[in-house]
Amino acid sequence: xxxxxxxxxxxxxxxxxxxxxxxxxxxxxxxxxxxxxxxxxxxxxxxxxxxxxxxxxxxxxxxxxxxxxxxxxxxxxxxxxxxxxxxxxxxxxxxxxxxxxxxxxxxxxxxxxxxxxxxxxxxxxxxxxxxxxxxxxxxxxxxxxxxxxxxxxxxxxxxxxxxxxxxxxxxxxxxxxxxxxxxxxxxxxxxxxxxxxxxxxxxxxxxxxxxxxxxxxxxxxxxxxxxxxxxxxxxxxxxxxxxxxxxxxxxxxxxxxxxxxxxxxxxxxxxxxxxxxxxxxxxxxxxxxxxxxxxxxxxxxxxxxxxxxxxxxxxxxxxxxxxxxxxxxxxxxxxxxxxxxxxxxxxxxxx
Amino acid sequence: xxxxxxxxxxxxxxxxxxxxxxxxxxxxxxxxxxxxxxxxxxxxxxxxxxxxxxxxxxxxxxxxxxxxxxxxxxxxxx
Numbered sequence: 001x002x003x004x005x006x007x008x009x010x011x012x013x014x015x016x017x018x019x020x021x022x023x024x025x026x027x028x029x030x031x032x033x034x035x036x037x038x039x040x041x042x043x044x045x046x047x048x049x050x051x052x053x054x055x056x057x058x059x060x061x062x063x064x065x066x067x068x069x070x071x072x073x074x075x076x077x078x079x080x081x082x083x084x085x086x087x088x089x090x091x092x093x094x095x096x097x098x099x100x101x102x103x104x105x106x107x108x109x110x111x112x113x114x115x116x117x118x119x120x121x122x123x124x125x126x127x128x129x130x131x132x133x134x135x136x137x138x139x140x141x142x143x144x145x146x147x148x149x150x151x152x153x154x155x156x157x158x159x160x161x162x163x164x165x166x167x168x169x170x171x172x173x174x175x176x177x178x179x180x181x182x183x184x185x186x187x188x189x190x191x192x193x194x195x196x197x198x199x200x201x202x203x204x205x206x207x208x209x210x211x212x213x214x215x216x217x218x219x220x221x222x223x224x225x226x227x228x229x230x231x232x233x234x235x236x237x238x239x240x241x242x243x244x245x246x247x248x249x250x251x252x253x254x255x256x257x258x259x260x261x262x263x264x265x266x267x268x269x270x271x272x273x274x275x276x277x278x279x280x281x282x283x284x285x286x287x288x289x290x291x292x293x294x295x296x297x298x299x300x301x302x303x304x305x306x307x308x309x310x311x312x313x314x315x316x317x318x319x320x321x322x323x324x325x326x327x328x329x330x331x332x333x334x335x336x337x338x339x340x341x342x343x344x345x346x347x348x349x350x351x
Numbered sequence: 352x353x354x355x356x357x358x359x360x361x362x363x364x365x366x367x368x369x370x371x372x373x374x375x376x377x378x379x380x381x382x383x384x385x386x387x388x389x390x391x392x393x394x395x396x397x398x399x400x401x402x403x404x405x406x407x408x409x410x411x412x413x414x415x416x417x418x419x420x421x422x423x424x425x426x427x428x429x
Contacts, residue, residue, distance in 0.1 A: 090414060091399045118414075122361035123401045125390040130399035198391060208397040211414030223415065319359075322390060 019217060026080075034073050041066040060251025067243045067287055071158065075235070075283060076228045078157040083224035086118040090212035091127050093117075094144070098136045103187050106140040111179035114147030115172070121149060121316045128323050133202040138195065139187015145320075146336055147179035150311035155282035159306075162290045163299075170347065171303060178307075178339035185335055194328035238284030246287035249295060267301040268344035272337055275308030285309045300347025307340045352429045355385045357393045357413070358402035367402040367416050374423050 041062055045051045051058035094113045101109055119127065124145060131141040151172055160168035192200075215223075278285075285306055293302045317329055324332070356371065358364025368384060375382055387393060387405075396405060400414030404422075411425060 095399070118400075120361065120363075120401075122359055122363075123399060125359060126393050126401060127399045129390055129394040130397075133394060202391055202394050204397055205395055208399070209403070209410050209413045211400050211412065222418070 019221065023221065030073060030077050034070070034077075037069050037073065038066060041069070056251040060247045063250045063291075064243055064247040067246065067290075068239070070161070071239060071243070071283065071287065072232065074157055074161045075154060076232065078153060079228045079231050080224045082153045083118075083227040084220050086116065087215055087220040087223055088212055089113075089117045090210050091117055091119060091123070091130070092208045092210040093212055095131055095134055095136060098131070098140055098144070099134060101136075101140060103137060103139055103184055106137060107143040107180045107183040107187070108176075110136075110140045110143035110183060111147040111151075111176045114144045114179060115151045115153075115176070117144075117148065119148045121313070121319070124316055124319050125322055128320065129199050129202050130204070132195070132199050133204050137187055138192055139183045139185075141183075142186050142332065143179050143183025146182055146311065146332075147176060149313065149316070150179060150307060150336075151175035152282050152310050155286070155306065155310055158282060158286040162286065163293070167299065167303075171307075174303075174343045174347075175307065175311075178311075178336065178343065182332075182335045182339050186332065189331070191328050191331065194325040194331075196323050196325065199323050235281055235283040238281055239287070242284035243287040246291040249288070249291045265345075267298065268304050268341055268348065271301045271305035271344065272308045272341055275305045276312050276333070276337060277314065278309050282306070282310050298348045299351045300344040300349070303347055304340050304344030307343065308337065311336055311340065352380075352382055352426075353385070353405075353407050354382055355387050355405035356402055357387045357396060357398050357405060357410075359390060359393070360388055361401060363416055364402040367404065370416060370419060370422060371404070371426075374419060374426055378423065378427055380426070 045058065045062040045065065046053055051061060053059055053062065094110075094117045097113060098106060098110055128141060128145065131144070132138060156168050156172060159171050289302050289306050292305075293299065312333055317333070320329060354371065356364065356368050358367070364386075368386065371384060375384075387396075393401065393403070396403065396410055398410060398413045402416070403413030404411050404417075406425070406429060417425075
């Protein structure tokens with residue numbers, strides 16, 4: 001029995017002009033909105049509504065609207081681009097690339113692939129089992145699972161938009177280093193005994209289907225559009241709360257309050273301890289992070305907070321509990337949190 | 352025809368189920384959809400990207416929700 005081709009729709013594919021003209025128009029519109037965002041809100045809030053930029057209310061309300069628009073614009077642009085690029089990758093392809101790699105190089109490759117492979121934490125369990133059952137070493141698999149949420153494309157772009165490319169590059173670099181070395185360390189500890197035994201008994205039958213194959217450009221663009229809508233739908237409540245909290249701090253907390261109260265060596269551990277159980281996503285944390293930094297919290301502390309929120313999430317740990325024993329989960333959290341701590345201290349020392 | 356949806360209960364798995372039911376109704380077919388949520392069984396199909404659709408013991412796609420038209424063709428062809 002033959003499988004009908006899913007992707008090539010039988011009627012003539014759309015012409016190049018019809019396919020790319022909306023993309024080009026969208027890009028121009030995006031750029032214009034992004035460019036005029038600040039002048040627009042200055043005009044609305046200060047000239048039309050007559051708010052005082054020096055007042056708590058004025059600056060808080062202005063910050064809220066300006067930031068909501070800026071972050072929504074950044075998010076939609078990035079998700080669109082990233083989804084198109086990632087449609088060329090898949091966990092199946094990544095597993096094939098990692099098969100047979102040893103510790104070390106394999107961990108670095110897994111961390112790098114964790115960034116570019118489309119992966120939803122809801123498939124963490126099948127991916128973990130699929131990797132291990134196919135013979136990818138445990139430590140290498142864990143490097144992938146650590147890097148994937150930690151070096152998060154939304155976080156990268158928002159960091160780039162808010163703090164510049166240097167901070168975004170440091171974030172990517174240290175995220176990769178933590179994922180690589182945490183995986184190597186966990187691999188060395190021979191933790192296979194803390195993996196539920198049925199994982200190793202799983203037999204792979206059937207030929208895996210690679211979702212990245214056989215897609216047309218129309219498919220990729222449609223997927224990207226749908227992904228933008230679905231992510232914005234998912235994150236907007238986090239975003240509004242995050243920006244609301246950010247706006248409140250922005251308007252009311254005195255400048256350098258955090259430098260005075262949280263700037264000491266305890267700042268980083270406190271940020272990690274608060275960040276690990278806090279479950280949000282990059283879009284919701286970023287406005288808070290931005291404003292904390294504005295108010296004098298050092299960059300290392302800010303990044304450590306951000307990393308611990310996105311990298312270690314309770315729901316993912318609960319999912320992984322189906323395949324990992326609590327001791328392994330605790331070790332995993334411990335090793336990653338230590339890496340984040342070290343990164344925070346290092347950044348505070350060098351930046 | 353035997354229809355299975357493999358998925359750990361994520362949003363997209365539910366969306367795929369809804370879409371499949373809709374398409375089946377449009378085609379006038381009354382077929383039970385079997386939901387597979389056990390990760391071991393999902394992985395044993397060779398599937399890591401959920402949701403996946405299995406028709407007559409053959410994985411026809413995984414990792415995304417296909418456009419309704421494609422799904423319709425696929426189901427009508429069986």
